[in-house]
Amino acid sequence: MNTLYAQHIAQLQQRTENALSRSGFDALAIASGIEKFAFLDDRPYLFQPNPHFKHWLPLTQHPNSWLLIRPGRKPLLVYYQPDDYWHVPPSPPSGYWVGHFEIAIISDAAEAAAHLQGHGRLAIIGEADAALAGVTPNNPEQLLHLLQYPRAFKSEYELEQMRAASRCAAKGHLAARDAFMAGASELEIHRAYLAATGHTDRDLPYTNIVGLNEHCAVLHYQYQDAMAPSQSRSFLIDAGAQVNGYASDITRTWSRGGHEEFEALLAAMESSQLALVDEVRAGTDYRDIHLSTHRRLAAILSEQGVVKMSAEAIVAEGVSSIFMPHGIGHLLGLQVHDIGGFMADDTGAVSPKPEGHRYLRLTRKLEAGMVVTIEPGLYFIPTLLKQLRASKNAAAVDWAKVDRLLPYGGVRIEDDVACRAEGAPENMTRDAFAALR
Structure with missing residues (x-):
């Protein structure tokens, strides 16, 4: 781990020095962020660290800390460690990362300013509320582009964190599946997931989506019913884990059996998802994978008799978008929806979405x-089906079959996939599940 981390830090140092030179700055200060409080309350929100900060350090619960990067020198970590008896303060710095930084420990957040001043023209990345006396975030656009574009290319250290996050989440998914099969409620399933991963809600990289039956059709279903339904037919869980600031993002759909049509859709979507994963190859335009998804989804809708049109017509008429309104996936890493997904290059030029x-x-x-991520879905969403009923293509739909499938909500299957220089991609998610067998 120490060797991989050393290589990672060396790469970030070189990348940052190049960005500073190209953007005309002498040094870079990165705020970890501050703890934020609810309006008219003293209750804090969950702390979310600046992703640029945790790109360098596996510190995710450290508000009021700073990182200073100077060409030709070790990075300086200004480490906030208050003398606090209301809360547990951060432990003294320790671990594989410590030797790669100069470290200045402060007990008052305002003390950081003295360590950050006097370094020439300073670029400062952070939210406005992180400002200190004489140190105000300026977030230079050119510098941000230069740093955020290559963040998509993960170092071997980063890949190891993401593999570990996949292994952690896979345990939770299997525990959630078992709870569903036992007839648990959404809340009980969520708790089983947390227990298996060793996470609390504050550790999750995003709020778990835990939906039973019709809730499987709500793309970002945000609740967790405490009472189990009288009959649990289907179960969709979109849940990840976090290791040293790096996320996994996995979705699985399960059925308790007994409905041949839904089981057939599940099997078809599983086969299609694996084929789409195999399209993750160096040189492939990700937009082409998204369009390929719609062609594959259209074929399923046609072959399963949901829509009695050719696959080509289903795509051309936009019918496939009724059943899968979201994109096929996104970049993953320090953020679940990692930044830089639309960048054509490191100047910030935009690569457009398909019409x-x-x-x-x-x-x-x-x-x-x-x-x-590769996450095809096929859903029966009432508000979108209402649009389809009112369209010229309504007569091509087997509405009786749709009505039979509505109580199952839908299907989504999502894996985290690393692109390799040559050959087949690395499916971190499937590897994680396989390791648990």
Whole structure:
């Protein structure tokens, strides 16, 4: 781990020095962020660290800390460690990362300013509320582009964190599946997931989506019913884990059996998802994978008799978007929807979305080291089906079959996939599940 981390830090140092030179700055200060409080309350929100800060350090619960990067010198970590009896303060710095930094420990957040001043023209990355006396975030656009574009290419250290995050989440998914099969409620399933991963809600990289039956059709279902339904037919869980600031993002759909039509859709989507994963190859435009998804989805709708049109017509008429309104996936890493998905290059030029596909989150050409999600879905969403009923294509739909499938909500299957320089991609998610067998 120490060797991989050393290589990672060396790469970041070189990349940052180049960005500073190109953008005309002498040094870079990065705020970890501050703890934020609810309006008219003393209750804090969950702390979310600046992703630029945790790119360098595996510190995710350290508000009021700073990182200073100077060409030709070790990075300086200004480490906030208050003398606090209301809360547990951060432990003294320790671990594999410590030797790669100069460290200045402060007990008052304002003390950081003295360590950050006097370094020439200073670029400062952070939110406005992180400002200190004489140190105000300026977030230079050119510098941000230069740093955020290559963040898509993960170092071997980063890939190891993401593999570990996949292994952690896989344990939770299997525990959640078992709870569903036992008839648990959404809340009980969520708790089983947390227990298996060793996470609390504050550790999750995003709020778990835990939906039973019709809730499987709500793309970002945000609740967890405490009472189990009288009959649990289907179960969709979109849940990840976090290791040293790096996320996994995995979705699985399960059925308790007994409905041949839904089981057939599940099997078809599983086969299609694996074929789409195999399209993650260096040089492939991610937009082409998204369009390929719609062709494959259309074929399923046609072959399963949901829509009695050719696959080509289903795509051309936009019918496939009724059943899958979201994009095929996104970049993954320090953020679940990692930044830089629309960047054509490090100048910040934008790579456009395909016409008619406004929810796609990634439009770049794939290169070695990128980690993306592949998450096709097929849903029976009442509000979108209402639009289809009112369209010229309504007569081509087997509405009786749709009505039989509505109580199952839908299907989504999502894996985290690393693009390699040559050959087949690395499916971190499937590898994680396989390791548990």
